[in-house]
Amino acid sequence: MKKYQLGEFEEIVMLTVGILYDEAYGVSIKKEIESRLKRGVSVGALQTALKRLEDKGYLKSREGEATEERAGRPKKYFTITAYGKKAMEYTKSTRDELWSAIPKVALKVEFS
Amino acid sequence: MKETLTPPKLATRFFRWYCHPKLRNSIEGDLMxxxxxxxxxxxxxxxxxxFIKDVLLLFRPGIIRPTEGYKNLNTYGMYKSYFKIALRSITKNKTYSLLNIVGLSAGLTCFAFIALWVNDELSYxxxxxxxxxxxxxxxxEKREINFIESAMSSAPMAKALLDDYPEVExxxxxxxxxxxxxxxNQQVLQPGILLTDPSFFDVFSYDLTMGNTATALSEPFSIVLxxxxxxxxxxxxxPxxxxxxxxxxxxxxxxxxxxxxxVMPDPPxxxxxxxxxxxxxxxxxxVNPDVLTVDGWGDGSFYTYVLLRKGVxxxxxxxxxxxxxxKYIGELFNVWRSIYSYRLQPLSDIHLRSNLRNEIAINGSITQVHIFSTIGIFILLLAGINYTNLATAHSSGRAKEVGVKKVAGADKRQLIFQYLSESVLMAMVxxxxSFLFQGLFQPxxxxxxxxxxxxxxxxxxxVFLFGATFLLGILAxxxxxxxxxxxxxxxxxxGSFKSGSKGVLLRKTLVISxxxxxxxxxTGIVIIYSQMSFIKHRDLGYNKDALLFLRVHGNTDVIRGxxxxxxxxQNSPLISGVAVSNSMIVGGLGSGGSETVDxxxxxxxxxxxxxxxxPDYMEVYGIDLLVGRNFTQQSSAQDTRPVILNEMAVKKFGWNDNEAAIGKPFTMGNIRxxxxxxxxxxxxxxLEQSIQPLAIYPLDGRFSRITLKVDISQADKVVTFVENTWKKHFPSVLFDYDFVSQQIREQYLAEQRFSDVFLCFSVLSLVIACLGLYGLISFTVFQKTKEIGIRKVLGATAKSIAVMLSGDFMKLVLxxxxxxIPVAWYVMDKWLQNFAYRVDLSWWMFAAASLLVLLIAVLTVSLQSVKAAMANPVDSLRSE
Structure with a gap:
């Protein structure tokens, strides 16, 4: 059960890293999530999540170029590992399984 | 976008300080x-x-740097590994560690208690x-036949000292x-009423919560609660x-x-x-103006304390x-100067080093403090020795570990440090x-x-205890x-390494000590117990059982009625005799000077x-009148006072025999x-004090104690009957009774406590020593498993093997x-000197103690050795 631990925010971060593919670093991930999901993301929350995902082995990082707007600090690019992919697939498949198990009637609820 | 980025400096610095170094650059880049x-x-x-908000929100566990540092620029990691190895070796040899830790904590608990007690005694x-x-x-008071020092002095002395000597503050x-x-309308007996001067508050450090120290005690009939x-x-x-x-x-x-x-706080x-x-x-x-007259100078029934000026x-x-x-007593001085003298005793000596007559309360004893401190240190030593012994014995088991470490570059100093930290860790555990034990045994x-x-x-x-433990860990x-x-x-x-022989001599010495x-x-406890039982069963020269006494508390009704x-x-069959006296013969009597002739x-x-x-007193107490006659009922009316002496007086006064005493003059306080x-x-x-000369003479009408000889087999009935009779005659007076035997027991309360505590410590030391012995024998057995197997295969009996294994240790114990024996002899002989009447040290006490210890040691050793001897050699020889 606890094979692949992936929290809700972590999953979003993983997905975003996937979307950005080769361009996923702190600021770009933050902006992507903010623009796609219309929610604010603090640097702290994002960095913690990234570190945790890296520690779990779902993401790997490499140091990128240092630019002037970053005051000479390098970017840290993230990519999904094979293990990370498995975790995402696992999460998705469990969701799908659950979705498909819901009887149609149960979802016939209207906003009233 | 050519301008330089200057976010708030403080926030940047804060971020750089807390951030994990591996993340710092990239996150800072993001922030920028x-x-x-x-x-x-x-x-x-x-x-x-x-920016500030981001920095603050970044301050969270995943991002904050670990306190240890991420790169080991120091050897913390090494210490961590020492700690880990120590824990592992503790859990690996469970019995051995348990023996060690239990022994150590028992020793520490004991030591802590003794330290507490000693600390308290010294704090008086x-x-x-x-x-x-x-x-x-x-x-x-120096007389021809004796020299007595008393804690008491007379009422006018304080003022005389204060007036005559500038040294006295x-x-x-x-x-x-x-x-x-x-x-x-409730009567209670209130002990501990201290009559004192207003200067009490200046000499001693007591204070009032209500009232004024200067005036609270200046008027007669005032009290401070x-x-x-x-x-x-x-x-x-x-109030x-x-x-x-x-x-x-x-x-x-x-x-x-x-x-x-x-009103004052409760005194310390x-x-x-x-x-x-x-x-x-x-x-x-x-009430008693005489106390300040010349007569008062001779009435030594008060305590006088002086405060000297600084530097005196x-x-x-x-x-x-x-x-x-x-200069205050006139002509009397010619007689008194050779008899009475005074000296000062420091407050610091009173509690532990003073055992004068008429002490204000029962004091402690420095000897006991010494004895218990020694025992405390000994017990700690015993526990430490256990550790040393077991650890050296087990050292061969860790030889490989040391070899590998040395090969990997550890030097000797580091290894010593490692094993020391292990023993300190053990001691700390x-x-x-022991803190737990202390809580448990507190009551x-x-x-x-x-x-x-x-x-x-x-x-x-x-803190001291921590220090002692630390030191113990290092020493052991x-x-x-x-x-x-x-x-x-x-x-x-x-693999050619063979250990076990290393430190054998040391181990033997330690077991012996x-x-x-x-x-x-x-041996000490055996002797203490024989002395206590000697005290309990000694014939006191009077009939101490079956005596009930009542305190009169100076009540006039009682004396009249x-x-x-x-x-x-006396009409009751429960009571076979009633007598009165001015004092109890338990706990010492007052004394005074008299004149007689040789x-x-x-x-x-x-x-x-x-x-x-x-006149009834002798019969009620069962005191034997050896020669002469008893008092008669009217004897106090005669002009010469009849006096009965004890044999010791006859002996000390140098009279030929008891008969020669009859008719000798005996003047007390100007009454012939x-x-x-x-x-x-x-x-x-x-029984700590020897019998001194005693003069018995008739009462002058007042008395303070009524003693009844009662049927002790019906004690409850007796008490009820006496109480009812008392209430009938003196309805308004407190009925305050006790048994003489009870009073005698209370006299030895301090000794009883001493022997109880001593017993605990002796048993504990035996347990600790046996724990160590058990650990050593199990180790020996483990080392000799193969040897035992081979011996058995070759036909050795279980008995001969058990004897072989135990023999070595028994020799040490012997x-x-x-x-x-000589040590115990010397120490206990000194202790017995405290008693004027004591048991003689005899060989059986030493034999009994030695036998007991030997027996317990044999039991301990045989637990393991018999098991080893009975083991099937197949099990021990099967694998190689």
């Missing part, structure tokens, strides 16, 4: 990028605010700010009383200005009202005297005042466990010592650490104990007397016997 964008979009203020009176300037006036007088207090006494009598009401009826210093015999003029328990209330000394002077050398001053009373300690000692009440002591671990770190890696790793200590303690009361009592008719100044009784009889030497003091 965002800052630049925000700066362009919404201005500096907003960008700054958002130290709360006084003038601790080193307060002295007690001690009187010495202040002086205070005291008298301790136990009296009946009547409040709301301690908070608990105030609560006892007045509850939550303010100031209220009165209590005390049967103290009243001429009526029915009590007099004392007014409460102050660790003082050589405590009290429940203070009363003004002025009361004594008003007390020994010189003490010599100076030896005869200071001379034991300390934690027991309270019961035994009568002191409520809490470790955490004195943080200094807790030092030898094994050196042995372990000294292994040669080449020989260890090649452990058992020598234990056996000394056990005594005859009727006595007749009523065999050649020369004047003889003597000091005797004094007892005043009625004549010896009319001699009684046997009965013990009227505890050897310890021979060391302990």
């Amino acid at each position: 990028e965002l800052y630049g964008e925000r700066l362009a979009k919404s201005g500096k203020l907003k960008a700054n605010a958002l 009176d130290k709360f006084n700010t003038n601790y080193d300037r307060v002295f007690r006036l001690v009187s010495a 202040n002086a205070v007088r005291m008298r301790m009383r136990e009296e009946i207090v009547t409040h709301k 301690t908070e608990s006494s105030a609560k006892k009598y007045f509850g939550d009401d303010s 100031i200005g209220q009165t209590l009826l005390l049967n103290m210093y009243d001429s009526t015999g029915y009590g007099v009202n004392y007014m409460v003029t102050g 328990r660790n003082a050589h005297f405590t009290f429940s209330m203070l009363a003004s000394f002025k009361t004594i002077e008003v 050398d007390y020994t010189a001053f003490s010599n100076k005042i030896a005869l200071f009373y001379g 034991a300390l934690l466990l 027991f300690l309270y019961q035994v010592t009568g002191k409520n000692l809490l470790l955490f009440s004195s943080p200094l002591l807790a 671990g030092l030898y094994p650490a050196i042995v372990l770190s000294g292994f040669k890696p080449a020989s260890v790793l090649k 452990q058992f020598a200590i234990t056996m000394t303690l056990i 005594y005859t009727a009361f006595k007749n009523d009592l 065999e050649n008719g020369n004047l003889l100044q003597v000091n005797t104990s004094r007892l005043r009784v009625d 007397g004549e010896v009319i009889g001699v009684v046997n030497d009965f013990h009227y003091t505890s 050897f310890a016997c021979f060391i302990s």
Whole structure:
């Protein structure tokens, strides 16, 4: 059960890293999530999540170029590992399984 | 976008300080990028605010740097590994570690308790700010036959010292009383009433919570209550200005009202005297003006304390005042100068080093402090030795570990450090466990010592205990650490290494010393117990059982109505005799000087104990009249006072025999007397003191104790009957009774406690020593598994193997016997010197103690050796 631990925010971060593919670093991930999901993301929350995902082995990082707007600090690019992919697939498949198990009637609820 | 990015400096610095170094650069880059964008979009203020917000929100566990540092630029990791290895080796050898830790924590618990107790004993009176300037006036009385020092002195002395000597800054007088207090028609016996001067508050460091120290004790019949006494009598009401009826210093015999003029906190328990209330000394002077006259100079029934000025050398001053009373007593001085002298005793000596006559309360003893400190250190040593022994024995098991470490580059110093930290860790674990034990045994300690000692009440002591534990860990671990770190890696790793022989001599010595200590303690307890039983069963020279006594507390009704009361009592078959006296013969009598003549008719100044009784007394107490006659009922009316002496007096006065005593003059306090009889030497003091000459003479009408000889088999019935009779005759007087045998028991309470505590320690030391022995034998058995197997295969019997295994150890224990006997002999002989009447040390005491220890050692050893000897050789030889 606890094979692949992936929290809700972590999953979003993983997905975003996937979307950005080769361009996923702190600021770009933050902006992507903010623009796609219309929610604010603090640097702290994002960095913690990234570190945790890296520690779990779902993401790997490499140091990128240092630019002037970053005051000479390098970017840290993230990519999904094979293990990370498995975790995402696992999460998705469990969701799908659950979705498909819901009887149609149960979802016939209207906003009233 | 050419402008430089300058986010708030403080926030940047804060971020750089806390951030994990591996993340710092990239996150800072992100922050900078965002800052630049925000700066362009919404201005500096907003960008700054958002920057600070981000930095603060980044301050969370995943991002904060670990405290240890991420790169090991130091050797913390090494220490971590030491710790880990220590824990692993503790859990690997569970029995061995358990033996060690239990032994250590038992030793530490014991040590902690002893330290607490010793600390408390040494703290007596130290709360006084003038601790080193307060002295007690001690009187010495020198007669032809004896020299007596008393803690008491006379009432006029304090003032004389204060007036005549500039060295004296202040002086205070005291008298301790136990009296009946009547409040709301309830009578209670109130002990610890201290009559004293207002200067009490200046000499000693006591203070009032209500009232004025300067005036509270200046008027006669005023009292100051301690908070608990105030609560006892007045509850939550303010006691100031209220009165209590005390049967103290009243001429009526029915009590007099004392007014409460102050309330003070309960006095500290660790003082050589405590009290429940203070009363003004002025009361004594008003009721009994004689105390300040020349007669008063001879009435030594008060305590005098002086406060010397700073810088006064007390020994010189003490010599100076030896005869200071001379100018106050006129012609008497010619006689007194050779008899009475005075000296000062420092307050610091009173609790532990003073054992004078008439001490204000029972004191401690420095000998006991020494004995227990020694025992405490010994027990700690025993536990430490266990560790050393077991650790060296097990060292071969860790030889490979040392070899590998050395190959990997560890040097000797590091290894020593590692094994030391292991033993310290072990000791600390034991300390934690011992805290638990201390909590557990706290009530027991309270019961035994009568002191409520809490470790955490004195943080200094807790720190001391930590220090002691640390030291113990180092001392115990030092030898094994050196042995372990000294292994040669080449020989260890090649496999040709054989250990077990290393440190054998040391191990043997340590086992011997452990058992020598234990056996000394056990011999000690055997001797203490024989002395205690000797005390309990010694014939005191009078009939101590079946005696019930009643305290009169100076009540006039009782003295007047005594005859009727006595007749009523004697009508009952439960009571076979009633007598009165002015004092109890348990716990010592008052004494005084008398004049008599020696065999050649020369004047003889003597000091005797004094007892005043009625004619029935001898019969009730079963005292034998050896020669002469008893008093008669009217004897007090005669003009020469009849006196009965004890045999010791006859002997000390140098008279030929008991018959020769009859008719000798015996003058006490200007009243001529004549010896009319001699009684046997009965013990009227505890057996610590030898019997002194005693003079018995008739009462002058007043008495303080009524003794009944009763049918002890129906004790309950007797008490009920006596109480009813008492209530019938004296309905308003407190019925205060006790049994003489009970009083005698209480006399030896201190000794009883001492022996109880000693017993615990001896047993504990035996247990610790046996734990160590058990550990060693199990190790030997483990090492010799193969040898035993081969021997069995070759036909050795289980018995011969068990004997072989145990023999070695038994030799050591036996050897310890021979060391302990002379030591125990010497120490216990010294202890017995405290008693004037004591058991003789005899061989059986030593034999019994040695046998007991040997037996227990044999049991311990055979637990393992028999098991090993019975084991099937197949199991031990099967695998190679």
